[in-house]
Amino acid sequence: MILHRARLVLPLATPAVEDGAVLVGGDRIRAVGRFEDLRREHPAAAVTDHGETVLLPGLINAHCHLDYTVMRGAILPNLSFSSWVRRINDLKRTLSDADYLRSIAGGLAELQRWGTTTVLNIESFPELMVQLPPPRIRTWWFYEMIDIRNRIHTEEVVAGALTFFEERPDWHGGFGLSPHAPYTASMELYQLARHAAEQYGMPFTTHLGESDEEEAMFTAGAGPLFDFLAGLGRDMSDCGHGTALQHLLAANALPDGAILAHMNFVTPEDEALLARRPGTFAIVHCPNCHAYFGRDPFPYETWRRLGFRVSLGTDSCASNRGLNLFDEMQTFRRQRPKVPAAEVLDMVTRHPAAALGLPGQLGELRTGARADFICVDYAGPRADAFEAVVENRTPPRAVHVNGHSA
Numbered sequence: 001m002i003l004h005r006a007r008l009v010l011p012l013a014t015p016a017v018e019d020g021a022v023l024v025g026g027d028r029i030r031a032v033g034r035f036e037d038l039r040r041e042h043p044a045a046a047v048t049d050h051g052e053t054v055l056l057p058g059l060i061n062a063h064c065h066l067d068y069t070v071m072r073g074a075i076l077p078n079l080s081f082s083s084w085v086r087r088i089n090d091l092k093r094t095l096s097d098a099d100y101l102r103s104i105a106g107g108l109a110e111l112q113r114w115g116t117t118t119v120l121n122i123e124s125f126p127e128l129m130v131q132l133p134p135p136r137i138r139t140w141w142f143y144e145m146i147d148i149r150n151r152i153h154t155e156e157v158v159a160g161a162l163t164f165f166e167e168r169p170d171w172h173g174g175f176g177l178s179p180h181a182p183y184t185a186s187m188e189l190y191q192l193a194r195h196a197a198e199q200y201g202m203p204f205t206t207h208l209g210e211s212d213e214e215e216a217m218f219t220a221g222a223g224p225l226f227d228f229l230a231g232l233g234r235d236m237s238d239c240g241h242g243t244a245l246q247h248l249l250a251a252n253a254l255p256d257g258a259i260l261a262h263m264n265f266v267t268p269e270d271e272a273l274l275a276r277r278p279g280t281f282a283i284v285h286c287p288n289c290h291a292y293f294g295r296d297p298f299p300y301e302t303w304r305r306l307g308f309r310v311s312l313g314t315d316s317c318a319s320n321r322g323l324n325l326f327d328e329m330q331t332f333r334r335q336r337p338k339v340p341a342a343e344v345l346d347m348v349t350r351h352p353a354a355a356l357g358l359p360g361q362l363g364e365l366r367t368g369a370r371a372d373f374i375c376v377d378y379a380g381p382r383a384d385a386f387e388a389v390v391e392n393r394t395p396p397r398a399v400h401v402n403g404h405s406a
């Protein structure tokens, strides 16, 4: 057993502990409390002193594409969404398997350096995973499903994923399903993915309501994205009547607990439908990606009012400068200075943990939780601890995953 001491411990679900400590045994937290009390109760435990730091749960990135880390700076902002999609598709064709492996490894290292201990990664090339060493941070690999041109056999995908993780007990995390977006995945594919996610208890995520071009395509049956996809041979008969969200709900294509990335648009009709299902879905907002595309303000207050938890994600380096959740919290707070720092911190800890179906296991420090924590420099008084963490601009001094220094 190891007793990790810090100037301040922020368990998040319970009050902060001055001169606090976390007792770790194996991969779990065994106790959280005052350092003196825990040392007296567990005299045999080794002590690691993290000094003048705040010790808090490891951060959880709720939306990321590790495949595209090498595209940092490659696509200039100010492109329309469909032009950006075209550009990323062109870039993808120029990259080799080795480039993608380098991209994934570099992305994982960058996440870890900035205190992310769990990532929800959308994976376009799951076949490359056999060539990867076990990631040091907890990683959920969401199989990205697109069927504009090819049929996808969901059962084969699920069976392959289950076998993969059975054979790799040292991989922390798991597998999920991600029909890409309603403009690239058919309603049948969504339904197959929903069914498989429910049957095997896998998390499910999708992109939804991301761009005004997607909105125009579904509601008006027009616009650049409509033209682009019609040109690729997509069946456009679902366009011109209602939002994509309305189509998905009408087709019962989203499982309860679906993690919906972006959700930048919400009509009064959408609101009325969602008001009947408060809290059913988890929403993910990507502040820097949002700024990159110069979008209108994210409807945060609407989602809160409807009872949906909002998490933060980085999205990928194809539309972001990095994979740093502190940077995301700071961008979010600049746009919404009235949202308390403690609430912003929940968006990278407790909310995404709940979205993964692991509340109390991840994103919190409590007895029985996974021992994933980080230590951030701290000099100020206790009242400012949340503020100090959210405004932190240096890599955490310590990053521990599953009871071990990562």
Ligand SMILES: [Zn+2]
Pocket (backbone or CB within 6 Å): 063, 064, 065, 122, 207, 261, 315, 316
């Ligand atoms: Zn994305």
